Amino acid sequence: MLNRKRVGAIALAAGVAFGGVGLSHGAPATTTTTTTAKTTTTTTVRRAVAAAAVVRTPRQTG
Amino acid sequence: MTSPIRRVARLAGLAVALVLVGIGVRILLPVQRAPTSPERSTSSERLSSPAYTVSTTTPDTARTLVGYSGYAATVKPASIEVRDAPAPGAPVRVVLPDHNENGAPQTFFIKDEQRDASGEVWYRVLLPIRPNGTTGWVRAADVEVSGLPYRLVVYLAQFRLDVFQGPHLLRSIGLGVGTDQTPTPGGEYYIKELLRPPDPNTVYGHYVFGLSGFSNVLVNWPDGGVLGIHGTNDPAHAIARKVSHGCLRMRNEDIEYLAGLLPLGTPVEVET
Numbered sequence: 001m002l003n004r005k006r007v008g009a010i011a012l013a014a015g016v017a018f019g020g021v022g023l024s025h026g027a028p029a030t031t032t033t034t035t036t037a038k039t040t041t042t043t044t045v046r047r048a049v050a051a052a053a054v055v056r057t058p059r060q061t062g
Numbered sequence: 063m064t065s066p067i068r069r070v071a072r073l074a075g076l077a078v079a080l081v082l083v084g085i086g087v088r089i090l091l092p093v094q095r096a097p098t099s100p101e102r103s104t105s106s107e108r109l110s111s112p113a114y115t116v117s118t119t120t121p122d123t124a125r126t127l128v129g130y131s132g133y134a135a136t137v138k139p140a141s142i143e144v145r146d147a148p149a150p151g152a153p154v155r156v157v158l159p160d161h162n163e164n165g166a167p168q169t170f171f172i173k174d175e176q177r178d179a180s181g182e183v184w185y186r187v188l189l190p191i192r193p194n195g196t197t198g199w200v201r202a203a204d205v206e207v208s209g210l211p212y213r214l215v216v217y218l219a220q221f222r223l224d225v226f227q228g229p230h231l232l233r234s235i236g237l238g239v240g241t242d243q244t245p246t247p248g249g250e251y252y253i254k255e256l257l258r259p260p261d262p263n264t265v266y267g268h269y270v271f272g273l274s275g276f277s278n279v280l281v282n283w284p285d286g287g288v289l290g291i292h293g294t295n296d297p298a299h300a301i302a303r304k305v306s307h308g309c310l311r312m313r314n315e316d317i318e319y320l321a322g323l324l325p326l327g328t329p330v331e332v333e334t
Contacts (some may be wrong), residue, residue: 039179050324061240
């Protein structure tokens with residue numbers, strides 16, 4: 001038998017599934033295809049990640 | 063008092079109403095997929111497939127870069143020719159290797175894009191060479207493009223660095239800046255490398271970001287006087303003072319925060 005918690009959970013899941021209801025899905029990459037009169041260009045842009053550190057004695061101006 | 067059957071029926075009706083609202087939102091509003099997550103991404107994210115595709119038929123001026131406030135270009139071939147104009151026959155301004163002098167992937171900040179006569183896309187990029195602010199053109203096919211979530215703004219007079227994600231201020235960080243004899247030059251730069259000194263107990267502290275710009279005074283410094291943002295082993299005498307040879311110094315906890323956040327290519331605007 002349905003109780004209040006179960007109905008609430010079903011409603012929330014259904015709302016999220018069908019509507020998104022404002023939740024961010026994130027975007028690891030975007031592919032854009034632009035077609036002009038001369039050419040078709042496909043550009044894939046991935047979200048940049050934090051730089052990997054190189055172990056090195058610095059020589060910046062300090 | 064309400065019977066259990068009537069209560070369940072009322073809740074079921076509420077559930078149906080929520081589903082209908084969800085469908086309505088889905089139809090009326092586009093789903094926002096902007097890259098806003100501030101967390102550090104994992105290596106698996108780099109390999110994930112594209113989240114969505116945009117296909118358009120457009121004029122020759124069509125832009126290929128959409129969705130981010132800034133973009134980094136990482137060199138793909140063993141070396142890249144940077145030209146004076148967006149054309150295959152334009153003079154070569156400089157040839158740069160795929161990794162810089164410190165072993166970091168050669169990365170540029172993209173300032174503009176344009177198509178040549180054949181329709182091929184070129185990017186105008188900020189270069190890590192003298193004089194500060196030098197730009198050149200690279201073929202889009204020669205670089206891998208990534209979207210940049212963050213930007214830094216430095217206010218030298220206030221000894222402060224602000225970290226922005228889009229329009230949102232994430233953190234304000236206290237700084238030490240160049241002395242009057244070796245001032246930090248204002249301008250537009252980007253992060254070209256992140257170094258971790260073998261000895262963390264030096265004037266550089268725990269991490270050093272190498273910038274694309276150079277000191278205007280120290281021209282004979284090793285590696286040419288590259289500007290940097292780094293930590294310090296002496297915070298009591300490094301912050302809110304003119305103490306450096308041109309670099310920007312901050313507390314180690316602040317440079318560690320930035321080291322875990324910022325990608326190569328992140329733009330750095332230095333205001334005098």
